[in-house]
Amino acid sequence: MQELDLKFPTCPVRNVLARFSDKWSLLVLVCILQNGKMRYTEIRRSIPDISQKMxxxxxxxxxxxxxxxxxxxxxxxxxxxxxLTETGESLMLAMRMLLDWSLQHFQEVTQ
Incomplete structure (x- = not known):
């Protein structure tokens, strides 16, 4: 593994993860991954607790x-x-293990 520069603002991990690690981004990406092309209202219906503004x-x-x-x-x-763009698809391919892990360990983590 290549050594990482963990100093802000040059840290690739910090700067890339910040793009999709907020409360809603990954959920939106998962939703579109599971359903393919989606309209705004379809996404909103799939994630009912997200506000229109968010x-x-x-x-x-x-x-x-x-x-x-x-x-x-x-x-x-x-x-x-x-x-999803090609970049989004490659991200979700990389996130697949985390998503599977989340499903498998949900009870243990949330108790």
Missing amino acids: LSSTLKHLEEDNLLVREAYAEIPPRVEYS
């Missing part, structure tokens, strides 16, 4: 970080779909 903000940040792509269709009414 979902909008999270989607915007994930798009800025090249983890999601937002595709707008010129229709009436307008339609917007979100999907």
Whole structure:
């Protein structure tokens, strides 16, 4: 393993993990991973305890970080779909072990 520079602001781990390790980002990414392309309302229904404002903000940040792509269709009414980018897909491939671990150890950790 390559030695890491853990000093801020040059630490790759700190700077990359901060992009998706907040309360909602990983949940949004998992939701889209499980369902493929999704509209805003579908994501909101899948994560009912997220506010509209927080979902909008999270989607915007994930798009800025090249983890999601937002595709707008010129229709009436307008339609917007979100999907994972290649970078987002590779992240979720790497996160698969953590997700599986979370499912397996949920009871032990949350007691």
